[in-house]
Amino acid sequence: MIYYDRVSKIYADNSTALEDVSFSIEPGEFVSIVGHSGAGKTTLVKMLLAEEKPSSGSVFFESINVHELPLSKMNALRRKIGTVFQDFRLLPNKTAYENVAFAMEAAGRGEEEIRSDVPHVLELVDLSDKLNNFPGELSGGEQQRVAIARAIVNQPDVIVADEPTGNLDPVNTFEIVQILKKINDLGTTIILTTHNKGVIDGLKKRVITMDRGKLVRDDKEGKYIL
């Protein structure tokens, strides 16, 4: 489903973010990418979203080289990938409801569908009572749950969660991970980057370990080992 083929990323200042990284992800997998800060975890997921281009190598999503897609076709690809970020990246001038609805509007969904799906998805992340709150009126955990609702509302094939618990307390971290597990149980592929040992050890899922831009371990039921 997703294939990184000898991907390297070297920035203009000659710093190496990724070095000859290759791995693949099958549909329905829950893959955690772990490593210290600067190990290249975020660069890897940015490559899949075509936010960054590799210096060499290729990234394939369903046999499409994502960096060969023209900008005009990128939006169709991105709708197949739900994204959750450490800093939530919600639209500040839209309510929780509107943030989730925006992803559906962007995908061209009808009003009826939006009116029925958005409250349902927000209920799944336990935010039924915060539909009309703006991001500034929500806690970090609540904002991240809105971001997850936005990521799943279009029923994407993959959810990419880049350090989704980085700004959260342990209780919210646990809740977010449980939500991601539930989504994975329903068949959606999850790619989670984190440096939270507790999260990884509790998951008992595949773990890819990165260190200074290199893939150093790939364990089927791995633990956080660094």
Added chain:
Amino acid sequence: MNLLTVKRIFRAGLLDFWRNGFVSVASILMLVFTLFIIGVAMFASVIVNTTVTQLQDKANMSVTMQTTASEESVLNLKASIEALPEVQSVTYQNREDVLVAFKDRFADDQLTIQSLGEVGNPFGAKLTITAKDISAYDSIAGFLKTQVDSGAAASVVDKINFYDQKYHDALVNLQNVTASAQKIGLVALIVFILTTIAIALNTLRLAIYSSREEIQVQRLVGASAFFIRAPFIIEGVLYGLVAGVITLLLFYPLTWWVGNATAQFFGGVNVFSYYLSHFPFFFLVIVGTGVLLGGVASFLAVRRYLKI
């Protein structure tokens, strides 16, 4: 693009306009400033042009005929002057008309009127010539002199005189000054307008710069470039529309306030009456410029953040 997308784009544009309160107010104020400068430039150009035209209209030259000249020969001369391309109009006053005008002018001066009764009518007929352009008087005078010198009008023309030589000289000077002033003013005005437009564009660019992360997020959740850009353009157009209306409203009391003063000082142009009578034109230019500036600035500013 279907109707639903259009509806969503307009709704998003309107909501962003309303919810980005501070940014909207700042952008509108900047646009009001720009549009106000453009409006002032429009009024200034009207005042200068009307004043020069009115002063030019007041200038004329008169040709006094000999008392013995026949009416037919004077009318022939009139026809030949009218045939000149630089002449706008020629008015003929026969000897009686000139006498009546003189009497009217000196009605209070009994001594003059009495002595006039003793000498009869000492005045010759008079042609008053108005040229199309103030610089043409010299060539018209030249034409008349040639007519006199060649003998064609020697027995007809008594005296060629500018209505008031000093007035004429002053007008020629004024014309030179206004021509230079118009040129310098035009350049200064264009520079000023371009500067304010650049400032307005930059303000809108900064307003959109504050939304750059939002644009990137929209891109990452799969929104097309058009779906992201269009609400910003709507927002920019709304800034221009509101700024245009505010500017037009501002000009109402302002032109009323200075209307009489401009009429007295600049010889006839009441900017208030002019504003009211040309309101559709002002509306089109001011609101049109605002809408265009807002829309184009937003279009350009968003473009750079869509490249992911």
